[in-house]
Every structure is written in C-alpha cells, then in structure tokens.
Amino acid sequence: MPPPIRGPRVSGPPNFGSAVRAIEAVKEILPLITAGSPIIRRGPAGEVHIDVPIMYMGFALDRVHYDPYLRSPSPKGRPVSAIGVDIDPNAAREIVERAIHESTVLEGAEFREPEAAWVVPVAWNHLIIAHIKVSMDGSEIVPDYALTEEAKRYAI
Numbered sequence: 140m141p142p143p144i145r146g147p148r149v150s151g152p153p154n155f156g157s158a159v160r161a162i163e164a165v166k167e168i169l170p171l172i173t174a175g176s177p178i179i180r181r182g183p184a185g186e187v188h189i190d191v192p193i194m195y196m197g198f199a200l201d202r203v204h205y206d207p208y209l210r211s212p213s214p215k216g217r218p219v220s221a222i223g224v225d226i227d228p229n230a231a232r233e234i235v236e237r238a239i240h241e242s243t244v245l246e247g248a249e250f251r252e253p254e255a256a257w258v259v260p261v262a263w264n265h266l267i268i269a270h271i272k273v274s275m276d277g278s279e280i281v282p283d284y285a286l287t288e289e290a291k292r293y294a295i
Contacts, residue, residue, distance in 0.1 A: 175194045256274060
C-alpha cells in the first residue's frame, strides 16, 4: 500500500536517515500521481499564466508551471506569462500528466524546518518541475492544503 497522507505533525529534530525513506516514498507514489484541472489566471494586459496541480489521493502536492508556447512543463521558478496564445486546458492537463509519468525522483532531499517535512524534487527532461513534501520520518506524504482548495475551485 502506498504512503498515506500525513496525519498530525510530529515535532523535534529530524533523523537525517529518514531522507532516504522520504525519497523512496516519493518514488513509490510517482506512478499514482495525476494532473488536476489547470489553474488559469488572466492578467489585465491579456497575459495568461497556467499552473497544473499534481494530485495524489485527492490532495494537491505541488503545482507544475505550464508553458503554452512550448506546450510543455516549465521548470520550477519559471512561471510563464503568455500573450496571444490559445489555451486548451485539457491539453495542458494531458501534457503535464504525461510529463509526470516520464519524470524521475532525484536522489536528494531538503528539510524544511517550519513544516517539519522533507522536500523531494521531481525532474522531467533534466528540469525540476515539482517538489513533493514528505513527513519528517519519511512515512507520509504532506499535501499542500491551500493548493488543494484552489484546485477544487478550478476543477473542470
């Protein structure tokens, strides 16, 4: 059975050996992750920004930036604002879903103290496109609750 969604948060110092467990947990769930409904924002000048939430067990884990010019995911830290491009939400979702299933989990993790969670990067075509949070002991997936609510508002 794949790792569950995190329950109550545990506090205390991290056991650095649990980083390996966190990486393994993300490898285990990667085939089970799906793309949610794209979140499309339009600016006052007509620019469009598209993020596609990646979902696991009904919860959003992270958002993948979508580049409508290239029709592909964009790396973390590079959200694309597009002008004059036709947006097909279903195509964006399918492209991100395919990219997630072609992705690999990188062999490293960072620890985020405020959240008491490991963050494991996911790469597609040598680009980090997502970060997945895992509990401090490496046994549970930590969803992004705010993004989950946002994804529900944009569901098609």
